Amino acid sequence: MNISLALPGRSGAATRQAAWLGRLVGAVEEGLERGRAARRALIAEAVAEASRAPELRDLRRFGSQRCYARHLLHADPLERFSILALVWRRGQFSPVHGHHAWCAFALSCGRLLETRYAICEADGLAIPQDTLPLAPFFADFTEAADGHVHRLGNAARQVAVSLHVYGRVWGTAGGGVNRPVVARTGD
Numbered sequence: 001m002n003i004s005l006a007l008p009g010r011s012g013a014a015t016r017q018a019a020w021l022g023r024l025v026g027a028v029e030e031g032l033e034r035g036r037a038a039r040r041a042l043i044a045e046a047v048a049e050a051s052r053a054p055e056l057r058d059l060r061r062f063g064s065q066r067c068y069a070r071h072l073l074h075a076d077p078l079e080r081f082s083i084l085a086l087v088w089r090r091g092q093f094s095p096v097h098g099h100h101a102w103c104a105f106a107l108s109c110g111r112l113l114e115t116r117y118a119i120c121e122a123d124g125l126a127i128p129q130d131t132l133p134l135a136p137f138f139a140d141f142t143e144a145a146d147g148h149v150h151r152l153g154n155a156a157r158q159v160a161v162s163l164h165v166y167g168r169v170w171g172t173a174g175g176g177v178n179r180p181v182v183a184r185t186g187d
């Protein structure tokens, strides 16, 4: 198993971190061998469990002033999936987006808001439906085919860290994991 870690400033916690990340990688690999429903259940449970790793909370100091920070924790050598930790400072929000592939995420610490959107058939614009407050260890899994469109962000004072697994290679030529969607901005 090839566990690649690309976190800044991580030395002492390497062994423990590799253990929890290794379990998550193993669960995703096992999930990929299963049917859709079993894959969903297995990966959602594994990402929720992994989000409890103390090392993820330590990443709060690796935020960025400019934008929420994305740290690649593991890139599958067979290019089937990628695992990232995202660090959200106060006031940092993702763009409105769907996904090019299945996506699982869980909140490790802090609070996030998730706004979910419906797509207007007439003009293809995203229309906000509801906004959910997410607490630590909340976990979700969506299939790309679900057409799930959302926006995550941190409106709270404390830094938040979330753990994401995408069924696609991250950060390479040919596209990212997110599919940008234009949202309606008032009538």
Ligand SMILES: [Fe+2]
Residues within 6 Å of the ligand: 097, 098, 099, 103, 150
């Ligand atoms: Fe997303």
